[in-house]
Amino acid sequence: xxxxxxxxxxxxxxxxxxxxxxxxxxxxxxxxxxxxxxxxxxxxxxxxxxxxxxxxxxxxxxxxxxxxxxxxxxxxxxxxxxxxxxxxxxxxxxxxxxxxxxxxxxxxxxxxxxxxxxxxxxxxxxxxxxxxxxxxxxxxxxxxxxxxxxxxxxxxxxxxxxxxxxxxxxxxxxxxxxxxxxxxxxxxxxxxxxxxxxxxxxxxxxxxxxxxxxxxxxxxxxxxxxxxxxxxxxxxxxxxxxxxxxxxxxxxxxxxxxxxxxxxxxxxxxxxxxxxxxxxxxxxxxxxxxxxxxxxxxxxxxxxxxxxxxxxxxxxxxx
Amino acid sequence: xxxxxxxxxxxxxxxxxxxxxxxxxxxxxxxxxxxxxxxxxxxxxxxxxxxxxxxxxxxxxxxxxxxxxxxxxxxxxxxxxxxxxxxxxxxxxxxxxxxxxxxxxxxxxxxxxxxxxxxxxxxxxxxxxxxxxxxxxxxxxxxxxxxxxxxxxxxxxxxxxxxxxxxxxxxxxxxxxxxxxxxxxxxxxxxxxxxxxxxxxxxxxxxxxxxxxxxxxxxxxxxxxxxxxxxxxxxxxxxxxxxxxxxxxxxxxxxxxxxxxxxxxxxxxxxxxxxxxxxxxxxxxxxxxxxxxxxxxx
Numbered sequence: 377x378x379x380x381x382x383x384x385x386x387x388x389x390x391x392x393x394x395x396x397x398x399x400x401x402x403x404x405x406x407x408x409x410x411x412x413x414x415x416x417x418x419x420x421x422x423x424x425x426x427x428x429x430x431x432x433x434x435x436x437x438x439x440x441x442x443x444x445x446x447x448x449x450x451x452x453x454x455x456x457x458x459x460x461x462x463x464x465x466x467x468x469x470x471x472x473x474x475x476x477x478x479x480x481x482x483x484x485x486x487x488x489x490x491x492x493x494x495x496x497x498x499x500x501x502x503x504x505x506x507x508x509x510x511x512x513x514x515x516x517x518x519x520x521x522x523x524x525x526x527x528x529x530x531x532x533x534x535x536x537x538x539x540x541x542x543x544x545x546x547x548x549x550x551x552x553x554x555x556x557x558x559x560x561x562x563x564x565x566x567x568x569x570x571x572x573x574x575x576x577x578x579x580x581x582x583x584x585x586x587x588x589x590x591x592x593x594x595x596x597x598x599x600x601x602x603x604x605x606x607x608x609x610x611x612x613x614x615x616x617x618x619x620x621x622x623x624x625x626x627x628x629x630x631x632x633x634x635x636x637x638x639x640x641x642x643x644x645x646x647x648x649x650x651x652x653x654x655x656x657x658x659x660x661x662x663x664x665x666x667x668x669x670x671x672x673x674x675x676x677x678x679x680x681x682x683x684x685x686x687x688x689x690x691x692x693x694x695x
Numbered sequence: 696x697x698x699x700x701x702x703x704x705x706x707x708x709x710x711x712x713x714x715x716x717x718x719x720x721x722x723x724x725x726x727x728x729x730x731x732x733x734x735x736x737x738x739x740x741x742x743x744x745x746x747x748x749x750x751x752x753x754x755x756x757x758x759x760x761x762x763x764x765x766x767x768x769x770x771x772x773x774x775x776x777x778x779x780x781x782x783x784x785x786x787x788x789x790x791x792x793x794x795x796x797x798x799x800x801x802x803x804x805x806x807x808x809x810x811x812x813x814x815x816x817x818x819x820x821x822x823x824x825x826x827x828x829x830x831x832x833x834x835x836x837x838x839x840x841x842x843x844x845x846x847x848x849x850x851x852x853x854x855x856x857x858x859x860x861x862x863x864x865x866x867x868x869x870x871x872x873x874x875x876x877x878x879x880x881x882x883x884x885x886x887x888x889x890x891x892x893x894x895x896x897x898x899x900x901x902x903x904x905x906x907x908x909x910x911x912x913x914x915x916x917x918x919x920x921x922x923x924x925x926x927x928x929x930x931x932x933x934x935x936x937x938x939x940x941x942x943x944x945x946x947x948x949x950x951x952x953x954x955x956x957x958x959x960x961x962x963x964x965x966x967x968x969x970x971x972x973x974x975x976x977x978x979x980x981x982x983x984x985x986x987x988x989x990x991x992x993x
Contacts, residue, residue, distance in 0.1 A: 399800050402800070403799060403800045403801060405874060405875035405876065406792075406793035406796060406799045406801075406875055407793070407801055408875075408876075409789045409790070409792060409793050409875060409876065409879060410789065410790045410793050410794070410801075410805050412786045412789060412790070413786050413787065413789065413790030413809070413844075413845050413850070414790070414805060414808065416786065416841075416844050416845050417808055417809060417812065417845065418808075420822075420825070420826075420841065420842050420844070421812045421816065421817075422808075423817075423821075423825055424816070424817025424818070424821035424822040424824075424825050425815070425816070425817045425821070426817075426821075427817055427820075427821025427822075427824055427825060428817055428818070428821055430820070430821065430824075437828075441824065486716075489709050489712065489713070490713075492705075492706060492709050493706075493709060493710070493713065494706070498710065498713070501717065502713045502716070502717055503979065504976045504979060505716075505717040505720045505721055506716065506717070506720055507976070507979050508720055508721070508724060508972070508976075509720065511900065511968075511971050511972055511975045511976075512904070512968055512971075512972075513903075513904035513905075513906060513922045513967075513968070514904075514906075515904075515906050515922045515923075515925050515926040515929065515967075516727075516922075516925070516964055516967065516968050518926075518929060519727060519925075519929065519960065519961065519964050520723045520724065520726070520727055522929070523723070523726045523727060523730060523743045523961075524723065524726070526742075526743070528742065529738065529739070529742035529743050529957075530742065530743065531726060531742070531743050531744075531745075533742075534742055534743075563719075563720070563723075567720075571979075595705075620814070627907065628906075628907070632926065632929075635929070648819075651818070651819050651820070652819065652911075654820075655819060655820060655823055655911075660820050660824070663819075663820050664818065664820040664821060667817070667818025667819055667820055667821075668818065670818065671815055671816060671817070671818055672815075674814075674815070675814050675815045678814055679814070
């Protein structure tokens with residue numbers, strides 16, 4: 377009896393083996409094509425994930441990652457016990473939320489306005505100028521903000537002085553920086569954002585507008601009932617992705633534009649700049665703990681946002 | 696009649712709005728251009744302006760006469776940008792093609808392997824330790840090419856495009872006995888020029904504008920990218936003074952003592968950003984298209 381079962385088992389195993397062997401043979405060529413990328417992902421993306429164990433260790437460079445002693449949650453306690461934890465979390469999330477709202481509104485509104493422009497040449501010109509900052513690195517944008525904000529030579533102070541006011545040293549004005557960063561970021565990303573929404577609007581069947589107009593809908597109502605619903609899927613996806621990155625700050629924006637001035641950290645320091653400074657000062661374990669915290673929150677955010685969208689708008693869910 | 700006039704009115708407002716917006720996007724850039732053409736003295740005493748009162752090429756002359764550092768950075772930037780883009784796009788396309796094939800048995804596993812990295816990653820510190828301490832990529836050209844080789848977002852763009860190609864072509868080629876590798880290079884790639892252009896441009900732009908890699912991994916100033924060189928001189932007057940003292944003998948010393956520190960910074964800005972600004976507006980169509988596909992089909 378038992379012999380029978382083992383025999384059958386063996387046969388099945390053999391069958392499975394043969395099947396998987398055949399499967400492997402049939403797919404081998406395609407599998408080989410993916411191999412360079414797969415090796416890349418295993419080495420450069422997945423190995424660092426295991427490296428995260430140093431967040432739970434007291435990392436000492438000479439001992440290496442594996443040789444360093446375990447220290448439990450000490451690194452996390454150290455970070456959450458410090459004043460930095462609240463400050464950098466608030467700055468990161470606060471700016472991210474502001475950017476989400478502003479990018480959503482400006483992107484759609486400017487795209488709707490672009491849609492009204494009928495001259496092809498004007499359209500091309502407006503799109504190109506708005507896209508210009510997308511081609512510049514943050515370093516160059518940093519030079520541009522410097523020409524505007526420089527205390528002695530800056531354009532902004534010149535304008536203020538022209539109207540009889542007194543020049544301001546912008547690089548020491550903490551209160552001004554949230555506005556400066558929001559404006560700079562909007563300036564950089566608006567072009568691409570509105571062109572994406574514009575492309576979605578171009579995909580709308582013109583007959584829908586005609587039908588709406590026959591039904592007596594004016595331009596405003598057409599926008600409300602035809603244009604807006606047609607950009608909704610894109611708006612959801614873009615906002616969803618942005619929410620997934622809510623715990624991530626654009627390093628270039630927050631590092632280059634305020635010129636890494638310590639005085640401004642209370643409003644310009646985000647997790648990414650904090651982690652970079654941690655790496656530089658060599659407190660690797662604590663910094664890795666912050667990084668792990670960031671990755672986990674980001675992961676939870678995108679999973680839960682996707683779950684919400686899947687309930688409300690199943691077609692727009694990411695997966 | 697009245698209705699027609701009303702219609703014209705609101706279009707005019709929209710045009711006025713866009714002209715103002717365009718100026719807001721152009722003027723900051725014009726200030727940089729103008730600063731690079733302004734004499735040092737005028738720049739320091741009168742500050743920045745949109746249009747220089749007198750065009751002065753001193754800063755550019757300086758940049759090109761003391762150019763060793765700049766030329767080296769140019770070579771590093773061009774090499775890593777073009778070689779890196781070529782390798783990246785090839786590897787990503789090679790991976791995206793099997794993922795677009797419904798009959799590929801390991802499609803799900805590999806898709807997960809690739810796309811999971813969009814949701815979770817190890818973060819800066821473990822990545823740094825791996826690349827610098829264990830793989831010894833710091834201060835080599837490989838650091839610009841290897842760790843950023845694949846981008847899941849770009850693989851999605853490529854995969855989506857490949858999915859739109861007629862599968863019957865592949866099937867008939869297979870019946871003729873063509874290998875998958877041959878099908879990929881002889882059939883799929885030639886049909887995919889638009890999407891390859893889009894992804895190449897996105898990758899090239901990111902690599903050209905890269906200063907972050909140099910910031911983290913490069914201490915050898917022979918391997919700086921242009922953008923990082925620029926970042927360093929954003930605050931460094933020292934750097935410029937050093938450049939002035941290294942001046943070749945043909946230039947007389949009085950000029951060296953009056954090195955155009957401020958205007959030189961902006962001339963370098965134009966030198967670094969120029970090539971991309973000249974090329975990219977012609978390809979903006981590709982950008983919008985690629986980003987939309989990636990965002991919607993993600």
